[in-house]
Amino acid sequence: GNSVTQMEGPVTLSEEAFLTINCTYTATGYPSLFWYVQYPGEGLQLLLKATKADDKGSNKGFEATYRKETTSFHLEKGSVQVSDSAVYFCALSTGSARQLTFGSGTQLTVLP
Amino acid sequence: GAGVSQTPSNKVTEKGKYVELRCDPISGHTALYWYRQSLGQGPEFLIYFQGTGAADDSGLPNDRFFAVRPEGSVSTLKIQRTERGDSAVYLCASSLAGDGRNEQFFGPGTRLTVL
Numbered sequence: 526g527n528s529v530t531q532m533e534g535p536v537t538l539s540e541e542a543f544l545t546i547n548c549t550y551t552a553t554g555y556p557s558l559f560w561y562v563q564y565p566g567e568g569l570q571l572l573l574k575a576t577k578a579d580d581k582g583s584n585k586g587f588e589a590t591y592r593k594e595t596t597s598f599h600l601e602k603g604s605v606q607v608s609d610s611a612v613y614f615c616a617l618s619t620g621s622a623r624q625l626t627f628g629s630g631t632q633l634t635v636l637p
Numbered sequence: 638g639a640g641v642s643q644t645p646s647n648k649v650t651e652k653g654k655y656v657e658l659r660c661d662p663i664s665g666h667t668a669l670y671w672y673r674q675s676l677g678q679g680p681e682f683l684i685y686f687q688g689t690g691a692a693d694d695s696g697l698p699n700d701r702f703f704a705v706r707p708e709g710s711v712s713t714l715k716i717q718r719t720e721r722g723d724s725a726v727y728l729c730a731s732s733l734a735g736d737g738r739n740e741q742f743f744g745p746g747t748r749l750t751v752l
Contacts, residue, residue: 529679561743569680569728569743594732616677624670624693625730635688 531615531628538605538635541569546600546631548615549590558591558598559625563612570620572613574598589629605635639663641748649750650719658714658747662731664740669712670741671727680728685718686712719751 532547550556560572560582573582579595587602598615615628641660650656661724662669667688672680689709697703700718706712716723726748730741 531679559740568745569730569738571742574740608646616679624669624682624685625672625680626682629677629679 527556527617527619527626529588529615529617529626529628532631534604534630534635535632538633540607540635541604542635544602544605544609544633546613546615546633548598548600548628550596550598550615550617552596552617552619554619554626556591556619559616559618560587560589560600561614561616561627561632564613565611569614605633607635607637609634610635639691640746641729641731642701643744643747645666647748647750650752651752654719654751656716656719658716658727658749659714660714660729660731660744662712663710663742664710665716666706666731666733666742667709668732668734668739668741669706670730670732671712671714672730674726674728674746676725683714683727687747717751719735719749719752724749724751 529550548592559574561569562572563569575582575591581618583605589600603605612630612632614630616625644659645714669686674680676728684704684721686706701717726746728746729744732739732741
């Protein structure tokens with residue numbers, strides 16, 4: 526079956542620090558990979574996605590590269606802001622299982 | 638509004654009662670998903686509709702849970718004989734097509750508390 530393993534949190538960083546949140550997956554078939562973000566008091570929203578190997582998804586300064594050889598999709602940002610404080614979820618879907626399979630989420634807090 | 642809406646936003650019920658949770662997807666989205674999110678966890682899949690039919694209900698935990706989408710738009714998740722373990726946030730999402738690559742747009746969720 527499909528599964529996502531995500532770096533445990535919480536993660537606390539100072540503003541302008543470098544962020545990495547690790548995500549690895551197992552999947553039957555060829556997955557599409559996603560990062561979703563949940564800001565305080567808001568619903569889940571898509572941050573970025575990649576649908577094939579070596580693709581890089583990017584949005585709002587965040588990036589993640591689809592690495593088939595290591596089955597990973599690590600989220601990175603060069604300089605975090607206080608407004609990036611949220612819970613980040615790595616997820617995948619496949620053609621045969623179109624629902625999203627989520628990791629357990631990583632709580633990020635950025636301090637000024 | 639143009640987003641996915643869910644009602645009610647909060648539902649408190651007593652053990653053993655029946656509840657219905659409603660989801661209004663984005664207009665024109667043929668695929669609709671229900672997920673359940675427990676505290677500190679990622680959402681877990683319950684059921685997926687393509688149009689009016691349940692294409693995959695493998696995530697429903699038992700036969701107390703049932704969902705319908707009679708006209709291919711609004712969906713209702715029904716829980717019979719609620720138990721305290723059913724307490725969670727129930728999320729609905731829709732996407733333009735259910736091919737696994739399209740973005741799923743999530744509603745704000747219904748927080749269900751079973752006393």
